[in-house]
Structures are given as C-alpha cells and as structure tokens.
Amino acid sequence: MVSFPPCKINLGLNVIEKRSDGYHNLETVFYPIPLNDIVEIIPANTTQFIASGIAIPGENSTNLCLKAYELLRSTYNLPAVEIRLHKVIPIGAGLGGGSSDAAHTLRLLNQLFNLQLSIVQLEGYAQQLGSDCAFFIEDKPMLGLGRGEILEPIQLSLKGKFLVLLKPNVHVSTAEAYKGVKPSTAKPRVKDIIENIPLQEWKHVLENDFETSVFQSHSIIRKYKEELYATGAIYACMSGSGSSVFGIYEKPFDFKGNDLIWSGLLTQ
C-alpha cells in the first residue's frame, strides 16, 4: 500500500509563550503543499526500513516512519512490515516532511491492518511523534495551536493563487530557532488576520516570529524573501523555522533560480 506525504508551509507564525515542558505555545496556519515523499508498506517476514532519494541524517532506526510503526505495534500487536520511503521533501526546511511521513505511516497501517482508528485517534498517536505531525492526518489547511498539535478549522481559500517555494542551501535547527525567539502574547492573532484581512494586505500584518533571528544568522533567506516580493509576490514568508521561504502570486509565474523546489497552482 502506498501513500504520498505532502509538506506544509506556515502562513504566519506567532510564538506565544514558553511552557514548563520546554516547548512553546504557538499560533500558526498550516497549509499543505503537494511536494510529496512516497511511503510504501508491505507485510514482510522481518521488519525493515529502506530509504531512497534525499539522504536522511541519522540511523534508519531513528526514522519517524519506524517510530510510527513501533507506536502502533506496541498497542495493536502488528505483524512485521517492510517500509520503503522515497525522500523528496528537503530536510531541515521547515516543511515538516518527517512529520508528514510519520502521519502517513500511521494512516497506511490503519488501512492495511484494518485498525479502524478514527481521525481523532490517529491525531492522538501523531501528536506523540512530533509537534506538527497531527496536521498531516488530514492534509487540509488548519489553525495550529498549543505545540502545533491542537488543530482547529480555519476559513481560508487560496484556490487559484500561484505559489513559489524556495529552499536555500542552509540548515536551520528547529530547537535553535525557538531559542532565538522572544515569545509574546501581545500580537495580532494569525487567525484574525487570515480570516478578516485581504491577502493583498497580509505583507503589512502577518509575520513569522522566527524570521528576525533566523535572518540574522542566514541572510540568504531574507534575500530570497525580498526577491519573491521583487518578482511580484503578494505575500512572502519563511516557512516554520526555515530555511524554506515561499511567495504567493496572483498568476502563474516562471520563477528562475537554482533553489526553486516547487511551484504551482494552489487548490485549497
């Protein structure tokens, strides 16, 4: 059985407060982008994980696909499986690729072994694997609260707009990025802006709190954001903790550049 885990971008991101467990409460809107990995799961005699495509740092045993399998196996006594992952989504890009692979592994195992887990139950397992993993259980635009795992519906349509997604060749550590941000509760809410202010105005009001410190250490990301605006983007922003950055355009646009990783029409 095969699945195609997409990635996500964050439309605005407020880091609200540091929590006693070391994580931060945030407010963001997750939006799925059809730049996909491929995960295939087949029953096997012994459990194994086989990766291809972009190299993933760390041992295979630490891969989130295997962690997702182990999480369900501990409760549902699952048989051995072979998990094949073809990696397309860049790593350390703020695109949530690893989280998406994990969520889609849960979804595939649910189908393959007829576990009859509901969306809410799958989201519960996903939360244990990563802060933005639960979003990928449904892959539709959502407001993300708490660590990013509390999901609420949002009124938003970018259907017909065109997106350009760039990934400069720099790596940003998520944990380091959180350390560089000063949390604040006194900011306009991302939800209010997205639901009530026209897209054309977002560039004046919608922010990603990670940009200030991440741009200081990686000026190429700021440069790319400026380039997106210079080529006509209505709104441009870094995704998550970086290093990818996206621009939303009114019309299809042939962006030229080596670090272009995806462009296309938005459908949601």
Ligand SMILES: C[C@](O)(CO)[C@H](O)COP(=O)(O)OP(=O)(O)OC[C@H]1O[C@@H](n2ccc(N)nc2=O)[C@H](O)[C@@H]1O
């Ligand atoms: C930046 C975002 O991409 C925004 O969507 C996500 O918050 C990142 O989520 P993620 O990569 O799934 O993060 P996790 O693997 O859960 O956490 C990595 C590290 O980031 C920090 N972290 C993460 C999420 C959060 N709400 N607060 C944090 O402080 C913690 O130090 C944590 O150890």
Ligand SMILES: Nc1ncnc2c1ncn2[C@@H]1O[C@H](COP(=O)(O)OP(=O)(O)OP(=O)(O)O)[C@@H](O)[C@H]1O
């Ligand atoms: N299936 C996987 N794909 C990618 N990374 C994985 C996977 N499994 C485990 N990892 C580990 O997770 C780390 C980063 O994952 P990912 O690509 O999701 O980060 P990211 O792009 O910074 O996304 P975000 O911070 O938005 O979650 C890597 O250092 C990698 O070792």
